[in-house]
Amino acid sequence: MKRREKGVSIRKATYFAVVISGLQILLILVVLFAVLLVPEIKASPSLLLMLTLLASVLIVWGAIVDISEAFNTRKLMGRLEDMDETIDAMASLNTTLRAQRHDFLNHLQVVYSLVEMGEYEEVNAYIEQVYGRITAVSRVMKTSVPAVNALLQVKVAACEKAQVRVKLDITSKWETLESTMPAWEMCKVLSNLIDNAIDAMEAIPEADRCLSIALTENLRQYCFVVSNAGVPIPRQLQENIFQPGVTTKGEGHGMGLHIVRKTLRDRGGDVTLRSDGEGTVFSGYVPKVPALPPAGK
Numbered sequence: 314m315k316r317r318e319k320g321v322s323i324r325k326a327t328y329f330a331v332v333i334s335g336l337q338i339l340l341i342l343v344v345l346f347a348v349l350l351v352p353e354i355k356a357s358p359s360l361l362l363m364l365t366l367l368a369s370v371l372i373v374w375g376a377i378v379d380i381s382e383a384f385n386t387r388k389l390m391g392r393l394e395d396m397d398e399t400i401d402a403m404a405s406l407n408t409t410l411r412a413q414r415h416d417f418l419n420h421l422q423v424v425y426s427l428v429e430m431g432e433y434e435e436v437n438a439y440i441e442q443v444y445g446r447i448t449a450v451s452r453v454m455k456t457s458v459p460a461v462n463a464l465l466q467v468k469v470a471a472c473e474k475a476q477v478r479v480k481l482d483i484t485s486k487w488e489t490l491e492s493t494m495p496a497w498e499m500c501k502v503l504s505n506l507i508d509n510a511i512d513a514m515e516a517i518p519e520a521d522r523c524l525s526i527a528l529t530e531n532l533r534q535y536c537f538v539v540s541n542a543g544v545p546i547p548r549q550l551q552e553n554i555f556q557p558g559v560t561t562k563g564e565g566h567g568m569g570l571h572i573v574r575k576t577l578r579d580r581g582g583d584v585t586l587r588s589d590g591e592g593t594v595f596s597g598y599v600p601k602v603p604a605l606p607p608a609g610k
Contacts, residue, residue: 455486456483456487457486458490458491458499460496461487464503468526475514475515476519477511477523477524478524479525480526482525484527484530485528485529485530487528487530487535490599492603493535493581493601493603494599499599502577503537506595506597507539509569510539510540513541513544514542516543517544521543522542522543524541525541534600534601535598535600536597538595540593540594541592546586546588551586554586555573557571573595573597577597577599582599582600585597
């Protein structure tokens with residue numbers, strides 16, 4: 314990741330911290346020198362007042378700069394954490410693909426041996442089992458965005474662990490997604506929505522747990538839909554579900570959906586919610602052409 318992001322510069326933060334701290338120390342030394350070592354200057358209250366005011370201004374300015382850069386650095390660290398999650402997902406997918414390639418020859422040898430022995434029913438059963446494992450990975454490899462493919466593979470595995478059936482409908486490669494939104498930001502959006510959907514189905518019977526993920530496009534937008542079965546979100550909660558701190562999970566949660574909407578809106582997109590007796594559906598989009606920044610920015 315670049316050392317400098319929009320509004321975030323580690324080099325600038327370090328430079329300001331050194332310069333401002335140095336000036337503050339210098340002014341304090343000047344004041345002490347004037348008060349303790351030069352008695353005749355001590356009798357000049359106007360000079361001491363001027364030095365004191367100047368030191369105060371520098372201290373306040375330094376504090377403001379430090380606080381601002383601290384917030385910017387925190388934002389940068391958040392982005393780095395999101396990118397780490399994306400990298401971990403891609404590493405997991407790469408490991409899975411390498412394992413499949415490694416096992417492919419072994420599978421062929423087993424099939425060949427079964428055919429030689431005339432065990433054709435066993436051949437069919439074995440191929441069906443192997444085919445199911447391969448398609449579980451290959452069905453998420455339909456976009457041209459490796460990070461999104463990796464995320465979907467990880468989430469499909471998480472759904473299997475949670476006894477959740479997954480329906481994938483990927484009809485677009487999202488070929489120019491990264492001209493509008495970095496892949497790791499889209500992964501953050503999808504990850505939050507999918508995790509929420511999995512959590513929402515914990516209380517319903519395993520046979521009813523179903524998660525649907527659709528990635529599509531139209532002339533102007535890349536679109537996605539994440540829907541799940543389960544108890545509908547109360548209508549009074551739906552109206553504020555994207556506000557910070559609003560959640561169905563209890564205290565300590567409630568930032569995920571706010572982050573999802575803010576991330577999409579910062580890129581000119583948006584997300585909406587529909588929740589009723591048929592399920593809970595989050596539908597969102599980002600434009601294919603990057604949104605123009607607001608006037609004055």
